Amino acid sequence: MPCPYATTWLLIPPVPLQMTSPTPFQPHAGIEVVPGVGPRLGAVLGRLEIRTVEDLLNHIPMRYEHEHAESTIAEIDASLPEEEGAAANVSVRGEIAAIKIPPGRRPRIEVTLEDETGTVQLVWFNAPWLRNKLRPGLRIVAEGRAKRWRGYLQIGNPQWRPEDDDDDQTPARDERLRAVYPASEDLSSRKIEEFVSRILDPASEALMDPLPETIRKSRVLNRLGQAYRHIHQPESPRDAADARRRLAFDELLLLQLGVMMKRQHLRETMKAAPLPLSPEIEKRILSRFPFELTTDQRQVCREIGDDLAREVPTNRLLQGDVGAGKTAVAVHAMLLAAAHGHQAAIMAPTGILAEQHHASISRMLEGAKVEVGLLTGSTPAREKKDLLARIAAGEIKMLVGTHALLSEGTVFNDLALAIIDEQHRFGVEQRSRLRRPNEAGRVPHLLVMTATPIPRTLSLTVFGDLDVSVIRNLPPGRSPTVTRVVPPSKAADVYGYLAERVAAGEQGFVVVPAVEESDMGLADVENHLKFLAAGPLSGLRLGAVHGRMKREEREAVMNQFRDRSIDVLVATVVIEVGVDVPNATMMVVEHAERFGLAQLHQLRGRVGRGKKRGVCALIGEPTTEEGRRRLEAIGGTTDGFEIAELDLGIRGPGELFGARQSGLPPFRVADLIKDLDLLRLARQDAADWIERDPRLLGPDAVEMRRILMARYGATLGLGDVG
Ligand code: ADP
Ligand code: MG
Numbered sequence: 001m002p003c004p005y006a007t008t009w010l011l012i013p014p015v016p017l018q019m020t021s022p023t024p025f026q027p028h029a030g031i032e033v034v035p036g037v038g039p040r041l042g043a044v045l046g047r048l049e050i051r052t053v054e055d056l057l058n059h060i061p062m063r064y065e066h067e068h069a070e071s072t073i074a075e076i077d078a079s080l081p082e083e084e085g086a087a088a089n090v091s092v093r094g095e096i097a098a099i100k101i102p103p104g105r106r107p108r109i110e111v112t113l114e115d116e117t118g119t120v121q122l123v124w125f126n127a128p129w130l131r132n133k134l135r136p137g138l139r140i141v142a143e144g145r146a147k148r149w150r151g152y153l154q155i156g157n158p159q160w161r162p163e164d165d166d167d168d169q170t171p172a173r174d175e176r177l178r179a180v181y182p183a184s185e186d187l188s189s190r191k192i193e194e195f196v197s198r199i200l201d202p203a204s205e206a207l208m209d210p211l212p213e214t215i216r217k218s219r220v221l222n223r224l225g226q227a228y229r230h231i232h233q234p235e236s237p238r239d240a241a242d243a244r245r246r247l248a249f250d251e252l253l254l255l256q257l258g259v260m261m262k263r264q265h266l267r268e269t270m271k272a273a274p275l276p277l278s279p280e281i282e283k284r285i286l287s288r289f290p291f292e293l294t295t296d297q298r299q300v301c302r303e304i305g306d307d308l309a310r311e312v313p314t315n316r317l318l319q320g321d322v323g324a325g326k327t328a329v330a331v332h333a334m335l336l337a338a339a340h341g342h343q344a345a346i347m348a349p350t351g352i353l354a355e356q357h358h359a360s361i362s363r364m365l366e367g368a369k370v371e372v373g374l375l376t377g378s379t380p381a382r383e384k385k386d387l388l389a390r391i392a393a394g395e396i397k398m399l400v401g402t403h404a405l406l407s408e409g410t411v412f413n414d415l416a417l418a419i420i421d422e423q424h425r426f427g428v429e430q431r432s433r434l435r436r437p438n439e440a441g442r443v444p445h446l447l448v449m450t451a452t453p454i455p456r457t458l459s460l461t462v463f464g465d466l467d468v469s470v471i472r473n474l475p476p477g478r479s480p481t482v483t484r485v486v487p488p489s490k491a492a493d494v495y496g497y498l499a500e501r502v503a504a505g506e507q508g509f510v511v512v513p514a515v516e517e518s519d520m521g522l523a524d525v526e527n528h529l530k531f532l533a534a535g536p537l538s539g540l541r542l543g544a545v546h547g548r549m550k551r552e553e554r555e556a557v558m559n560q561f562r563d564r565s566i567d568v569l570v571a572t573v574v575i576e577v578g579v580d581v582p583n584a585t586m587m588v589v590e591h592a593e594r595f596g597l598a599q600l601h602q603l604r605g606r607v608g609r610g611k612k613r614g615v616c617a618l619i620g621e622p623t624t625e626e627g628r629r630r631l632e633a634i635g636g637t638t639d640g641f642e643i644a645e646l647d648l649g650i651r652g653p654g655e656l657f658g659a660r661q662s663g664l665p666p667f668r669v670a671d672l673i674k675d676l677d678l679l680r681l682a683r684q685d686a687a688d689w690i691e692r693d694p695r696l697l698g699p700d701a702v703e704m705r706r707i708l709m710a711r712y713g714a715t716l717g718l719g720d721v722g
Contacts, residue, residue, distance in 0.1 A: 028053070031046075031050055044186045045187065048183075056192075056203075057196075060231060064237070066177065072092070076088070080146065087146060088147075089144070090144070096114075096135065096137060106125055107127075108123060113140070119153075121153065123157070124158075140163060141161055161190060177237065200233065204225040204228040207225055212700045215689075221245065222245075224250075231243040248667075248670035256682050257690065257696070257708055258712040270313050271311045271313070271441065285335045293328060296470075297325055297328055300318060300470075304469065313435075316446070317448050317466040319449075321451060321474070323608070330447070330449060333447060344415070344418075344419070345398075346399070347403070347420050350547075351551055352558065353421065354375075355554075357400045378551035391410065392411045420446070420448040478608065487619075488621055490619075497615075507561065507567055507581065509568070511573065513595070516548075529544050542568050542570060545571045545575065575603070579606050587615070587617070590620075592620035593621065597633060600618065603616075618634065
């Protein structure tokens, strides 16, 4: 579905699919044309998102294996080092000797597999359906990582298939690599391999190659058909790698083309209100601030000012680590818009943060004529109605709010500047919503701010249409927060230290993962508060905030904390972003292993915002290797950029800024970490192409444009493809 706010500037007629050879396996043919696929398997394939021949071609193998890599159990035993935990990838064949389903919270199935040389234990977690598929006496082939565990040889969550499955499969292709596909309970990788092999040659022949010959040659890339043949049936690892490179290049190029096309268009056709910064305005604005702007802040204000002075709509990303002072920069720009008689709005990801921005901006503007409105999800209906009327009439020049700003009912009279705080929470689509033209056909300038630094890799892709400004240095008198990872057994010491700091007149936060009591055994706000009040922090004034409280209650508690009538605030991650209480110097995070790295970095940014050095204690006991690495990483660096890259490396971009947050479909092949060099090449080629042919209307662009519209047309607002 096209995005309702997408500009319909590229009315591109649907392009008929081009055919180069008459085969039934045309890319868009339904999957039932594949011999052997009937209605039942068609449905099963559908669940893997494979509905057409092209989808099947795009079902990319996860990895490859050599055909005859099986070992006996004794060989595995001999090959593994003695110590527990050492692991190796193996494939074994044997008979199920016993099945056990031990009681316990986490559903688990243990199978003893036997061959002539010994036994190995296979363990599956959370796979209850296996109960009906496995039985003693069944011969199977299992693959996975084998390790020693409590005296046994064990393979955790192995891939497996009944031995009989081998009968109907494609004949073994000796010496070749064999693709291992993402499969499902009802459809094995082998079966998928078989379907692919039935269509691969004619279907890959029938594909139109969207990449101009010149780019393909200069980047030394496979032809498209060859890439598909080799990704599915490589002769060598080199073949597979080359094929992967070509397919990844296409994906990266496509996104770059989309992003640049959009940007180019915006520059050419959309106009914003020019907001020049005269010396008088500058003086008036600066006199509002209770402090001198830092060199970085002034530099960034200048960059933004240069943008805003022009009719070309600004599209800028402001990066600055937590505490860097981005709010002042935002207010500077908003005051500039107000000085020219236009409206400006800032959108925050949470109600608390919006309230706080509102409070600090109002304080700053005390005595001035400018009125600052606040619109959040919890603004009472009557107040809201009145507010919306005054926004529409242009009486309110500066507005602070949450997502509510994006709703249909919020109509500005003359919005000249929109600022989004904490960018990563808002997707591409939200950005284009804010870009709705007003009656005069003008769009607002757009500034997005993020404290979670966007890793370079991502700023080149998803956010590739933004100019970037960076605040590198913290305001004077700050030193980075000291972080310690502490096991739960030492929690009492941590709270003892917190009590000392409170006795010295400082304040602190305790962050817990849950709002309410859960069956996971996690600390929740209410119970943890009771626990602290009765024990480690007895006698201190404690308060609680979480996302389920009413706005007034929450605001009241935050105000008490701000004016120091609360010493320690027990909270959920609602305080993650932006909360600014300079007297708070210590933070304790319970169950730290449950939080993301970027999130922990944000959290600790809440302390040490005044003159005193902040301390952050992460209480946690990671049970996995990954968890341990994460906590070590956060303890070891205070550089937000490094943390963002680490988070990306550990969790993958999918979780951090993936489809969900960006609103864009995920890559199938490209990997933003591994393919950074390729991304640079694709970016260069996209820039050249768009410069030469800004709307991709040339004859060499027909197929690329079709694919681009199909994939990104709606999310990027590239126009209605009809
Ligand atoms: P963030 O970049 O995380 O949004 P804020 O804008 O909340 O940071 O600023 C962090 C703190 O630093 C606030 O208390 C703010 O008042 C203060 N601050 C910002 N700029 C300066 C400055 N130039 N001099 C002194 N303090 C500043
Ligand atoms: Mg902020």
